[in-house]
Amino acid sequence: MQLLPSVRPGLIISLSLCLAPIGALAQVVPSFTDVPETHGAFNAVEYLKEKGILSGYSDGTFRPDTKVNRAEAVKIIVNAAVGAETIAAFKAKSVFTDVPDDAWFISFVEYARQTLGIIDGPPKKTQFFPSQPVKKAEFLKMLLLAKKIDASAAFSDLSGPLGDVNNPADWLYPYVRYAIASSMIMADDAGMLHPGNELTRSEVALILFRLEMYREQRRTQALLTETEAEIAHVLSFLEAKAPDRAFMASNRSLIAARGALLSKPDEGIVKGAVKTAEGFQTLVRAYQAGVEGRLPDVLQLTSDAWHLAEKAKAFAPSLEPVAVQMQTIASSMADEARGLQKK
Numbered sequence: 114m115q116l117l118p119s120v121r122p123g124l125i126i127s128l129s130l131c132l133a134p135i136g137a138l139a140q141v142v143p144s145f146t147d148v149p150e151t152h153g154a155f156n157a158v159e160y161l162k163e164k165g166i167l168s169g170y171s172d173g174t175f176r177p178d179t180k181v182n183r184a185e186a187v188k189i190i191v192n193a194a195v196g197a198e199t200i201a202a203f204k205a206k207s208v209f210t211d212v213p214d215d216a217w218f219i220s221f222v223e224y225a226r227q228t229l230g231i232i233d234g235p236p237k238k239t240q241f242f243p244s245q246p247v248k249k250a251e252f253l254k255m256l257l258l259a260k261k262i263d264a265s266a267a268f269s270d271l272s273g274p275l276g277d278v279n280n281p282a283d284w285l286y287p288y289v290r291y292a293i294a295s296s297m298i299m300a301d302d303a304g305m306l307h308p309g310n311e312l313t314r315s316e317v318a319l320i321l322f323r324l325e326m327y328r329e330q331r332r333t334q335a336l337l338t339e340t341e342a343e344i345a346h347v348l349s350f351l352e353a354k355a356p357d358r359a360f361m362a363s364n365r366s367l368i369a370a371r372g373a374l375l376s377k378p379d380e381g382i383v384k385g386a387v388k389t390a391e392g393f394q395t396l397v398r399a400y401q402a403g404v405e406g407r408l409p410d411v412l413q414l415t416s417d418a419w420h421l422a423e424k425a426k427a428f429a430p431s432l433e434p435v436a437v438q439m440q441t442i443a444s445s446m447a448d449e450a451r452g453l454q455k456k
Contacts, residue, residue, distance in 0.1 A: 145175035152177065154315035157322030166192045167318060177315035184218040184243035186252055186317070190231065191221045193321060194259045200224060208234045209241040218243060231258040246311035250285040253292050256324065264291040268371055273364035274357075276304040292320075293365055294372030295327040296335045304346060304361055327376065333383065336373035340366050340386050344435075347393050356401050363394035385429030392421035392439045399446055411450040415443040 143149050148158050158175055161167040166189060169175045181189070191200060205223035206214060212222055222241055226232050232241070232255065257264050264287040271290065272281040278289045285308055292298045293306075297320045300306050312320075326332045343366030350359035367390040370383070377383045399414035422436035422443070 145169045145173060147174045148177055148315075152315070154318050154322075157318040158315070160322055160325070161193075161318055164193075165197065166321065167314075175314065177318075178313050180246045180311050180313055181252075181317050182244050183241065183247050184216075184222065186247035186255065186312075187225045187232065188218055188221040189317060189321070190252075190255050190259050191225055191229070193256070194229060195224070203228075207241075209239065211240045212243060216243070225255070225259070229259050231255040247317075248308070249298070249306075249310045249312055249316075250288060250308035252312055252317065252320065253288040253297070254285065256320070257288055257291060260324070260328075262291065264288045267291050267375075268294055268368060271364065271368050271371065274361050275365055275368075276300055276306050276361050278306055278308055279361075290368060293339075293368045294336075294375070295324055296332045296339060296369070296372065297323045297327070299339055300343070300346075300362075300365055302346075304350075304358055304365075327372070330376040333373045333377050333380075336369045336376075337383070337386055339369040340373070340390055343369060344390065344393050347397060351397070351400060356397060356404060359397045360394070360401065363390070363397045366390040367394055382429040382431065385425040385427075385432045388421050388425040388428060389432060389435060389439070392418045392425065392436075395421060396439065396442055396446070399443070403446065403450060408450045408454050412447055415447040415450070418443040 143155065144159060144162050148155055152158075154177055158167065158177070162169070167175075200220050203220050203224050205220065205227065207216070207219050207223055208226070209222065212219055216222075222232070222243070226234050232238075254264075267287075268290055269287075272286075275286075275289065275293070278286055280286060289298070289306060289308055293300075298306060323332060323335075343362045346362035347359045347366065350356070350362060367387070370387045370390040373383045374387050395414050395418040399411050399418065402408075402410035402414060419440050422439040425432045425439075426436045
């Protein structure tokens, strides 16, 4: 038995927050010939160059599409955590068999291991593999550990499947969840996060920049936009009769909304966005219950979704159109469930 709601994937939610824009960079002329103002990572690269975290090459390029290896990744993360003077004064012999004493990165690797505790040494690991490209999930873990962010504790009540990161027991899960909540990464249109992707220099710059902006409470609108995009995915996946994928999108939507709430807990539109995300997640659960023939659960869940829509409207009257849409879907599903109960 299938219970099909009436959904319209083209819904425009318009979650917008009046925020002061990020100040213009002092330097107008691009620092690198291959990262013009039109490049997606321009602001990130310029910001990180100004902070002394990233630099370019002697030919004036940044090489944004070049992959970052593990030695370079650790240097970038350490530079973002401590000043250059600290590393210059730090002398150590490496415990890794593939990090020679004259390696340019030895101080960064050993500082990362000994002081920051972001990489494992013996007996767990005897090699560092400095030339291997760094992967997204491992970069996120090292970065968040270096910033003293407890990703396991943050948003720990949200543990649903996210796309291609689904098991909360996996080591990477809390780091990916926090990365979504802070807008460091977003899923693609297929709902995939690609934690095993090898990162380029521009991708590393964007992750670093977004985390810094989030910690300065300057990524709230980006998170609201992501919440809206994921809700649109929920509707599209339901229309395609793919409730499992809709549920993953609803989880990502709620994580993004909760990330915004952590930054702006008193903003009505943010509170309303959380209730909206919760409401659509509840509708997905109602859909799943209908597919499985659990009609009483459908009635309870659609009622819950209807009331969440009311709360969203109360927090932010501008959300009334999407709240009404949510209530329309909930009522349609409930009516169908009641009809099936009478048969």
